[in-house]
Amino acid sequence: MKRRDWLAWGAAVPGAAWLAGGAGPVSAEVPAAGCVGSGDLGLVVERARGTLAVINTSRRTVLGGIAGLGDLSHASVVFSRDGGTAFVFGRDGGLSKVNLLTRRIDARVMQAGNSIGGAISQDGTLVAAQNYKPGGIKVFDARTLAQVADIPAEYEPGKLSRVVGLADLPGQRFVFSLFDAGAIWIADVSDPARPLLTKFDGVGQQPYDALLTPDGRHYIAGLFGEDGLVLIDLWDEVPKPRRILDGYGRGEAPLPVYKMPHLRGWAVAGRHAYLPAIGRHEVLVVDTASWQEVGRIAVAGQPVFVMARPDGRQVWVNFSVPDYDRVQVIDTPSRRIVKTLEPGKAVLHMEFTPRGEAVWISSRDANRVSVIDTQRFDTLAQLDIDSPSGVFFTSRAARMGF
């Protein structure tokens, strides 16, 4: 503490002086004191009243709310590169640009009649929405929400398919599935005025959702109309669809499906993917090199979200009605259920903190979000939030396929 440089601490160098000192292009403005980092912020969708709760995962509190977002049933969210802005896709086709720091809506457009989520390009400049009505995707300038491309999912003259499973790919590309057409398309919007489409037809009946592996290599769509999934290895020189897990439920009585499961890159833990067996009380364990089933884990109900803790040591599962008051935790090395939790009725979603020490679980009918320690399983906090559904943390901005 006796060094000369000790005396200098706190000496910020203003932009202009910095420039004179030889550093390159410099922005002069310095944000006001009171600004904080956005890396521990997130949003919880309050679906009943169409509002968002802005939360902080370090303090485990609600910071405030944002209203005026329309119909937020099945709403989903992606984040800007800086984590300060959320793009909220409402079921009613509303696309809202929300500032998490000021807690205001910076822009909003009604872009479709029925929308089911979206994605943001690798470089953060383009936002894409996947729509049921009119079926297709639309691409927007992330800065202004001006529409830059409209890609109808026209699979036969005059027939538009509902679009699901939209994900960003490296470059200005998006991949998505056509539920009604049994197809997968890749749109390259490097030049938004002239999108380049690569189409894979006949991939299987009714792809209902899809996932991109965390490395961006494999795109996998679940099939509702068939007993299997379809995979595309995007690193192949000529990518082509390939059926995997064909007949994973064959020969056994099909179960009614109470809620469609969700797929996303969180399914991958280490060398395995953990996938909800549609309609069954099982999680499928799949080797991500051979894409063969290597095991099944019996669980408490029909799985909806099957999510790996960021380190892959655990996989957490929630369920459709009537088992939707429970959450189960799978230990991946032993493939055993190590914990069953009951965090409140109608568990709709879960989200892990970036380094996985905690998980946030929304219980819609309990009007509660629970923060659970993932090692000891004790409850660290309970937040009163109105009919919570999706929980989304800004750390998603740094991940592909989210």
Add this chain to the structure above:
Amino acid sequence: MKRRDWLAWGAAVPGAAWLAGGAGPVSAEVPAAGCVGSGDLGLVVERARGTLAVINTSRRTVLGGIAGLGDLSHASVVFSRDGGTAFVFGRDGGLSKVNLLTRRIDARVMQAGNSIGGAISQDGTLVAAQNYKPGGIKVFDARTLAQVADIPAEYEPGKLSRVVGLADLPGQRFVFSLFDAGAIWIADVSDPARPLLTKFDGVGQQPYDALLTPDGRHYIAGLFGEDGLVLIDLWDEVPKPRRILDGYGRGEAPLPVYKMPHLRGWAVAGRHAYLPAIGRHEVLVVDTASWQEVGRIAVAGQPVFVMARPDGRQVWVNFSVPDYDRVQVIDTPSRRIVKTLEPGKAVLHMEFTPRGEAVWISSRDANRVSVIDTQRFDTLAQLDIDSPSGVFFTSRAARMGF
């Protein structure tokens, strides 16, 4: 755009109203307008003059600078959970808490005579420094920089080892290697007043650096005094050190070592780790299940940093003198060098943007940081920065072992 909710956009709900509306604990303050997200910020160490350049990876600019940080040769940086704060470990033992948003030093302590980096706990509350002199680690409250634990690396009465390879583990734990003792220790500082130590002795001579795999499962230390590495599987019920890659250079004339390579979790891409072969012009390819060598890739010089692009499709390598003007890119599926770049003399470090579309490369003697597109290899920007060494982006906050 004719919906009623369109009229409501921009209607932020203040904290108090939110509380009345039924949401849980609420913070009333709203940050001032002008605040921005911190997810695309970073720091570049200007080692010669002991300053930091604050950069923005979306705009590819220098936002400003921060002075008064002492000796920043071999300086390293970790980030707070919110990404708004950096903890800077100077070679002279200075530990500085730097606010990236106001570009000011919020706190600074001289904690050792010779320091070599640090880590931050999984929950972001504790910062640990690894020291050469006095040999050991010290743990600080991330909020105040008050020292909460001092763990001398005393391996024989009165003898303190230099500490290297410090990394955070799940829970309030840190793992590190004792260069002079040939040991690896784990410190559990759940109760900082009574740290619990687990010691692994006789792991091999002179562990010089280490890495934690991105899943936090495997800790691997490189050995300078022996021809091999040592690995600990931290998921084992009783973890124990195990030698791997024994004799990877055996039987051939040893090369002089011009600069010690660096190890970190960036070495892992898909199912393989890509490790610098110490003293050799080779990168070792290691299967992360068997931990056997499965290949070698000849490169342009002695590798220093061997870093996977976040998607693992590429591995980028820089070199020690005399080959330190070059950077080579390995395509991982084919294990071939697909590009050799010369971004300026004395390449000291590289850092990928979170989703990997670009890499920032520091060229010390060219006083330049280059931003390179990782798909086309064209230069997106060049920033004039004085003697740049380490480049650190806030996205590290979300990763284990960084």
